Amino acid sequence: MLNGFKGVLYRELSLYKRKARKQILAASISPLLFLIAFGWSFGEEMSVGGLPYITFLIPGLITMSSLNQSYGISQELNISRFYFHVFDEYLIAPISPLEIVFGEALYGMFKGLLSTGLILIYSQLFSVKLTFSPIFFVAITLHTFIFSSLGIAMAMLIKEHRSQATLTTFVITPMIFLCGTFFPVERLPAVFNTAVHALPLTYSTKVIRASLTGGAYVPLHMMLLAGYAVMFFGLALYAVRRVEA
Amino acid sequence: MNDNSNNHKSVLKVRDLYKRFNDNVAVDRVSFNINEGDFVALLGPNGAGKTTTIKMLTGLIKSMSGDIHYYGESFFDNMKKSKSVIGVVPQQSNLDRDLTAYENLMMHAILHGMPKSSRKEKIDAALEFAGILEQKNNEVRTFSGGMQRRLVIVRALLHEPKILFLDEPTVGLDPRIRHELWKLIIKINQLKKTSILMTTHYIEEADKLCDRVLIINSARIVAEDSPETLKNELGRYVLETFNEESIDKLFFATREEAVKSMKDSECACKIREVSLDDVFLDLTGRSIDA
Ligand SMILES: Nc1ncnc2c1ncn2[C@@H]1O[C@H](COP(=O)(O)OP(=O)(O)OP(=O)(O)O)[C@@H](O)[C@H]1O
Ligand SMILES: [Mg+2]
Numbered sequence: 001m002l003n004g005f006k007g008v009l010y011r012e013l014s015l016y017k018r019k020a021r022k023q024i025l026a027a028s029i030s031p032l033l034f035l036i037a038f039g040w041s042f043g044e045e046m047s048v049g050g051l052p053y054i055t056f057l058i059p060g061l062i063t064m065s066s067l068n069q070s071y072g073i074s075q076e077l078n079i080s081r082f083y084f085h086v087f088d089e090y091l092i093a094p095i096s097p098l099e100i101v102f103g104e105a106l107y108g109m110f111k112g113l114l115s116t117g118l119i120l121i122y123s124q125l126f127s128v129k130l131t132f133s134p135i136f137f138v139a140i141t142l143h144t145f146i147f148s149s150l151g152i153a154m155a156m157l158i159k160e161h162r163s164q165a166t167l168t169t170f171v172i173t174p175m176i177f178l179c180g181t182f183f184p185v186e187r188l189p190a191v192f193n194t195a196v197h198a199l200p201l202t203y204s205t206k207v208i209r210a211s212l213t214g215g216a217y218v219p220l221h222m223m224l225l226a227g228y229a230v231m232f233f234g235l236a237l238y239a240v241r242r243v244e245a
Numbered sequence: 246m247n248d249n250s251n252n253h254k255s256v257l258k259v260r261d262l263y264k265r266f267n268d269n270v271a272v273d274r275v276s277f278n279i280n281e282g283d284f285v286a287l288l289g290p291n292g293a294g295k296t297t298t299i300k301m302l303t304g305l306i307k308s309m310s311g312d313i314h315y316y317g318e319s320f321f322d323n324m325k326k327s328k329s330v331i332g333v334v335p336q337q338s339n340l341d342r343d344l345t346a347y348e349n350l351m352m353h354a355i356l357h358g359m360p361k362s363s364r365k366e367k368i369d370a371a372l373e374f375a376g377i378l379e380q381k382n383n384e385v386r387t388f389s390g391g392m393q394r395r396l397v398i399v400r401a402l403l404h405e406p407k408i409l410f411l412d413e414p415t416v417g418l419d420p421r422i423r424h425e426l427w428k429l430i431i432k433i434n435q436l437k438k439t440s441i442l443m444t445t446h447y448i449e450e451a452d453k454l455c456d457r458v459l460i461i462n463s464a465r466i467v468a469e470d471s472p473e474t475l476k477n478e479l480g481r482y483v484l485e486t487f488n489e490e491s492i493d494k495l496f497f498a499t500r501e502e503a504v505k506s507m508k509d510s511e512c513a514c515k516i517r518e519v520s521l522d523d524v525f526l527d528l529t530g531r532s533i534d535a
Contacts, residue, residue, distance in 0.1 A: 007356035011341065014348045085339035091305050093356035094328035245305035 004095025008103025011086075016107075025104035027115045027177060031061045035122055037180065038056065045118045049184060051213055058123045058130065060181035060207035062116050063143060063201060071172060073104060074151035080163045081243075088245045097240040108148025109141070112205055131160055135222070136211040142225040143204035149232035156239035180205040200228040214234060253280035255317060256330075256408050256440045257302070262311035264297055270296040272477045274311070274463035279408065282438040286451035289461035290529050295444040296336050298461070299410050302442075304335050315408075329357065332406030334398050336444075342386040346377055346396055347383060350403060355406035371399035376422075376468075390417045396505070398426065402433065411443035415450065427454065452521040463531045475524045483523055486514040494523065 014024070039054035039196035080086035090100050123130055158164060178192060179185065185193055193233040196202045203221040212218035257279040272294040272362040279285055287295050301308040304324060313320035315327040332483055340349055340441045350368045353355040359367065372378040375395040378390070385393060401409060411430075415423045431454065445451055451458055452472045460468040460475075468475060480496030482503040496519065503516045 003356055003358040007352055010342065010355050014341055014352075015341075080341070084342055085337060086341050087336075088305055088335060088339040089341075089353065089356065092328065092331065092333050093353075094325045095356055096325065108521070126465045190300075195458070220403050244307060245300060 001100065004090070004093065004099025005047045005103045005106075007093065007095065007101055008090070011108060012104070012107040019180045023111075023152065024114065026120070027065065027120050031115070031119050032122060034061055035126060039126065043143055048217040050114055054126060054207070055128050055130075055213055058119065058128050059212045060205055062119050062140070062212075063179045063205045063208055064176050065115040066112035066140065066144050067116045067147045067176060067201060070108040070147040071195040072152040073108040073111065073148060074155040077104065077152060077155035078158070078161055078164050081155065087243065091243070091245060097237055100240050101149070101236045103234065104152050105145060105148040105236070108151055112148065113140065113142030116144075128169060131214045133211050135217055136208060139204055139207040139217075139222065139225065142222075142229050143200075143208065146200050146204070146225065146228050146232050149229070152236040153232065153239045156236070174197055180209075184215045186206070200225060200232075203228075253282060255279075256281055256283075256314075256315065257442075258314040258317075259302065260312040262298065262301055263309050264301060264306070265309060270464050272301065272308075274460070275464075275466055277459055278464065279440050279442060281407075281440060282432050282434065283347060283457060284455045285442045285443070285457045285459060286455040287442060287444045287461060288448060288451055288525055289444075289457045292462045293529075294464045295461060296412055298443070299333070299412050299444070303331055303380070303410055305334070325340040329404075332401040332404065332409045334401045334409070334411045338393050338397055340385045340393055340397060340400075343384060344383055346372060346383050346388070347381040349396065350400055353400050353403055359404055367403060371403055377401045390424060391419060394418055394438075395422065395426075402429075405437070406439065408440040411441065411445075413444055413446065415445065415447065419485060430454075448522045448525055449520070457516040458521070458526050459524060467528050468524075472521050472524075476519045476521065479519055479524050479527060481519055482516055484514055484516050486531050487513050488512065496523075
């Protein structure tokens, strides 16, 4: 019944095993640089919303970094689809698109959660005090699921490999910087402020920041995240259903 | 058309399969049957629509119209079940080059729900047959073209499919390996009654191996019969006359008739038995002229 799910995960994890060290190292560099550049250097004198800036920054780095990792499976899927035709093996096998999406999404979540763990380790090194509640775990799970699903959908919907980079430059990167990761979205000009409230990253960052820094989260935001999760999963499923060799 | 059709179970039934890429009709209302144990060749010039046909039959691309039935059940309504009886050797390798040979086969075994208890054993047997047991833990990208081809082939057989689609399976294989491969294919065809649909540009392979040949030209099936019947229809003997620019061919039912005709002509000429190549050229050349 779950053959497709297991097969997809077997493939991804077999590949990951071999590149794990390099990948983890690569994933650990940029958050560290951000921490040093922004958190540490002007961490002392600056505070945002009553929090020391570095404490404000850590949850933002978590959502940014895990988004990069989870959405990043898009690139891997792309290469295996366009260059190696590996997707053909899935299409020929007696498995359903649902299993493919679940398998790939779980792999994306695994990568996203790994980078989350990395940043939590950093936060200890920088002695940032964080609180952990079930809300955090639910939110980070939804967050990585949403962006893994989006990654799958994009990898399947685009017509050629090059479009991937365009999408990252014009959509993903701006989103990463503007959705409250480095500064509160309320400081954005009104137009942008409204625009970023259409994006899930804004809500996952808010919920995750609130839960990690002992603030109160807005239940509506969590519900919106659940809504995005359903929507993007549906999109991924639709995209895998119509993909052809 | 096939003598066996009534005695054997229908494995695959294709009706009016149709596919167009933009304005280019790649497969035009193709219909045929494959029964249990059939060994069928799909022959045609480059771009005739062979690969596109196989891709539609195996769920890699969607047909625009037409019906496909496996064991009497609609492919589109029973995708999972239908796919479990299919094995495919694609024209273009789709191995995961970053995985090892073993991992490629294991992924296939898992995707096809092969029982855990026998998986490893079967994979090792497959690797042994492909002659790459020693390299089983090497990444596929380090393999030669022939090694990769062999791996693709044993992978297609791993889950013991009931019908095997072979899209130019022997391209790039040396004669010894090719011989070994055909021995294996014939064995599973005869012993396990696995049905086979293959494409090849080595027409003598089809002539020797297949009980039925489908000839496809410009997206349409233009002939379907046993190699013998097709050759008989054209004439068992060919009289080739060599001219400056071309070779003219005349076909005769018997050698005597050919010899008689040769006596009348004065040019350089030769009589030989007709081959499936002649049939192929006759059928596919004719409509290109037209
Ligand atoms: N993905 C595609 N997009 C557009 N056209 C395609 C595509 N795939 C095949 N075609 C066209 O469909 C026609 C049939 O191609 P197909 O690959 O089925 O031929 P074939 O009989 O397998 O040829 P060959 O012997 O060269 O492998 C060709 O005209 C080809 O250009
Ligand atoms: Mg082809």
